[in-house]
Amino acid sequence: MKTLEQFSQEINKCVLCGTCRSVCPTFGVVQREPASARGKVALCSAFLHNEISLSEGFIKQMNECVQCMACHKACPNDVNVPDIILAARAEIAKEKGLPLAKSFILKNILDSERIMPIAMKFISKLQGLLFKGVPEESGLHRRFPLPLIDERRVVPPLAEKFFLEVRSQGPASAGFKQGSEVRSKKNTLQPRVGFFAGCLINYMLPNIGEASLKVLEKAGASVIAPLDQLCCGMPALGMGDVETAKSLALKNLEVFEQYELDYITTACSTCGDGLKRRFKELLSDEGDDIQKRVEIFAGKVRDITELLVNELEFKDLNAPISDSGLLTPNSIVTYHDPCHLRRGQGIADEPRELIEMSGAKLKEMEHPCRCCGLGGSFNITNYEFSMAINRSKAEDIKNTGADIVATACPGCMIQIKDGLHQLGADTKVVHVIELLAFHLASPLTGED
Ligand code: SF4
Ligand code: SF4
Structure with missing residues (x-):
């Protein structure tokens, strides 16, 4: 760096x-x-x-x-x-130096494939004591004053089962390192895709991970979700802790290198931008061997929308478009461009193509690539400021009259949901991948 x-x-x-x-x-x-x-x-x-x-x-x-x-x-x-x-x-x-608590969390919890899940599991057990459900939303409000949690904030609940934990209970995978997961039928002709979950999908929104695997399988990929993957390190980098970000980049590189992957994909725009661009910068002074390896790694990374449209050439859901539930042929969907996808990775058309493939009518909001105001930990340390930025985004969404706002970043989803809640709008917030997966009723096949 x-x-x-x-x-x-x-x-x-x-x-x-x-x-x-x-x-x-x-x-x-x-x-x-x-x-x-x-x-x-x-x-x-x-x-x-x-x-x-x-x-x-x-x-x-x-x-x-x-x-x-x-x-x-x-x-x-x-x-x-x-x-x-x-x-x-x-x-x-x-x-x-960083404040002690921040430094401890980044260096001892985030940067550990063992301690992070245990810490998150511990917090998930406590969340019922600290938070109460928001009636009309799948979110939580604090019960009493808590540091850094504003009373208006809608906090997403931690999942009962984490995405990578769910994976570990799936079918056994012969021929691959123990601890990995192969979700598709083994077929050497299928592109081999490594799935990088990221913390928000792993701990809070495992349904997006499930939807991603379902759609990737439908598109003909053989998907591997390594269980020992870690945080992408972008929260650490955003706080100035370059050493922790570097350590996480190196560990993730080693995890994904163990499989002969054609692509590495993620449904989180921030993680994707990190894996594609930041890993190379972070490891640029680690010697020729690491630099070559990280170049190869980064060259395989695709956002899930980019992978589906440009590489797997997924053109048709080949599934009936339902006329009830989350999405019907009359549903109007508006799309928010995540900063790390549109400006970070130059991807704007692919998610829109997939929304149209889902059978929904796409209606653009006035400023689709205006930032939602999340900014990583900015939303935690400057909540009021962050929500002031979000206000225009929430108003843009509400003004479209859309039933659903789709985006391609779990962080944006959480932020937008909070903003819409505070504006009193009942627009549903989903990931683009969920719109596609909604029509795919068949369960994942596992291995033959
Ligand atoms: S836009 Fe103008 S003011 Fe802003 S950084 Fe570039 S040169 Fe400077
Ligand atoms: S918040 Fe302002 S300074 Fe920061 S990246 Fe956005 S435009 Fe640039």
Whole structure:
């Protein structure tokens, strides 16, 4: 990863034109220069010229960014503001250290394939004590004041059975490393696809993982979901903990390398952007051998919508479109472009194609690629701010009159659901893959 110092030249390319300011969602809410992309570049420049220190004010401004990449895409001089901000966060973490609790969680829980599931299971047992169900939603509200949990927030419940835990109870898989799972009939002609679940699908939304396997199988893939995969490391990177992000990248690389995979796919846009792009950056100074291996790994990564449309050439569900339930031929679906899919990976048409394949009518919202305001841990540490950004997104969705809003990122789903709940809108929030899986009633086949 480049350090802030190594971004000096790029920072110098900024001509203060302000194009980025007009698209920056944090500036949109605060309307003050330091909150804008241009303001943050100016602060980093001042720090590098020893004009300011790593003061509380500087740290606050660097943390108030949702990493939406809108500034970078708009900049006429190709100044990568979000990466400059990440480098500044890494500098802050290196110089000041992370708060103890954050550091403990990142280094001892997130970065452990053994402790993370145990910790999540422990929390899932406690959630009934700490939270109560929101009547009309499949979410939870806190019962009493809790640190970092706003009373208005709709928290998604932890799953009773985690996605990778469910997988471990599936049929045995001969011919593969113990602990892995092969969900499809063995057929050497089928493309071999490794499924990267990511934390949100694994612990909170295992139904998206199930739907993904179902659709991939229908599209003719042989799917492997390694049980010892870990967090993609993007939450650690976002907080400036480059070492933990690097460690997770290396461990995941080793896990997926054990199978002769044609593709590695995920239904989480943030994980996908991380696996495709960030792993290479994180491991760039780890020597030639690792660099070659991570190049091969990253070259196989596809978002699930991209894999289905462009590689597996999935054109037809070949299943009856039901006229009741979640989706009918009259259902109107609007689509939210996740920042890490549209701007991070350049994928916009594929999810829309799949929505139309599901039999729904697609109705675009006014600003489909406007950020939902999640921004990783930004939503936890700056809840009010995050929801202020989300407000426009929720209004855009409501204004379409759609029955369903689909997206391709579990993080966006959670954020949008909270925003719609606070707006009093009853639009259903789903992953694009769920729209397809809804029509596929047949259970997964397992092995012959
Ligand atoms: S758009 Fe680019 S050049 Fe213009 S102010 Fe923003 S970062 Fe600087
Ligand atoms: S990444 Fe988004 S929130 Fe951050 S500075 Fe750029 S436009 Fe603003």
